Amino acid sequence: MQIPAPEMHDAPANTTPKAAVSLHDGLVTALRDYIVEGNLADGARIPERLLCDRFGISRTPLREALKVLAAEGLIDLLPNRGARVRELSAEDLRELFDVMGGLEALAGRLACERISDAEVAEIEQTHHEMYRFYLRREMHGYFQCNQAIHRMIVEAAGNATLSATYASFAGRIRRVRYSANLAKERDRWGEAMREHEAILDALRRRAGSELSDILFQHLRNKRKAAQAEVA
Amino acid sequence: MQIPAPEMHDAPANTTPKAAVSLHDGLVTALRDYIVEGNLADGARIPERLLCDRFGISRTPLREALKVLAAEGLIDLLPNRGARVRELSAEDLRELFDVMGGLEALAGRLACERISDAEVAEIEQTHHEMYRFYLRREMHGYFQCNQAIHRMIVEAAGNATLSATYASFAGRIRRVRYSANLAKERDRWGEAMREHEAILDALRRRAGSELSDILFQHLRNKRKAAQAEVA
DNA sequence: AGCCGATTTTTTGCATTCATTTTTTGAGAA
């Protein structure tokens, strides 16, 4: 008797719109979301049985999913000792932010090579929308626009491999991004806005190398804010 | 990581697999090597049973390994239709080279922040060695040194996450690198040497942003050579 | 003869089972 379907509660506006083509490819994304959303304690042991019950499947497909997530770096898989949610050390965070910075720098460089005026205009529009949120001190809307702009730049790079890699790393720090909230980010709102102005300016001029530098530095500054938050 | 040779039942001549970090995650690396080395026809269907016999294991661990490799992008996993070695289209190759370029650019930038004089000296030494191979037209030695330099820069970045990501992508294009040989690369030997001079110069001056640009462009040129090869 | 559809065979996906390994529990001694 086959299982009807792993009851995956409809994810709330997940930023990864990857269509789960395969049914148990879907399990991987479901499990990933489950972990990213913080349903599992950090570093705690994850008994397979528990997750099996949770998702209504047997251990075989679950273990396959766990192996994949371990390869992604989201969890640790200790031999004979089960799976644990990977704890992100300060060092891990530093590394992840830098890699994200490198990927965004690349995205900016590539985007300058091929972005259309229409796409630039679209980003500009979102930028202005973000500015309005900034003026009104509306944190949430600002954050949404911010994310959208970065995503648009990555998409404008026209490199599916880059997009996938970027999404993967973004997922890994999303947990931290949410928990260590943006309280500190607030202190550098003005700075961040200026940086975004510079980003847009470089993008308009299709100054790839320059944009690359700006984006990396932008992420560096974000990193500093996030690190200050942790401490 | 040990290679579980095609027969792990009788473990007499098992030359100490050494404290393998994980037991049959070694299977993943073994399978990866098996594929990268081209033992499987491109795009050909891969019956699980065949690989099970080949590696002397049952289907369960094999399928786990396949899922991981599929997540890495090395193979395609069609629902109910088995695994296939992923064929790299020209588009895939373009994307991969650009991502590699972005990662190297990042590595260069980070390396400039923290590399020691001793490490620079080590790279310089390898560079000179490479130059001697270049003068003698010894392709193989040149290539080895080349690879070593790039690897040293990545390591000098001091970012384990970056190193792992870089290694993963390097693995994905290795197959192509081997097949589409460096015949064409020969034509731009002089150019490549000049680029490497510039890389070393920027590294000496710790000019991160500049080195970043040079490395990306360097990979771009490599890409052009590789693409010309395919055609 | 060639093409199409049904039946057989193979293969995949998942559940279940088995053997180790690890963890927990409990009894006894210092």
Add this chain to the structure above:
DNA sequence: TTCTCAAAAAATGAATGCAAAAAATCGGCT
């Protein structure tokens, strides 16, 4: 009490078994 050690319980890693889906084979038809 607490420490140690052994036995029990549970969890993991891997093999096998079974139902569904694909592929292959064979028989029937135009």
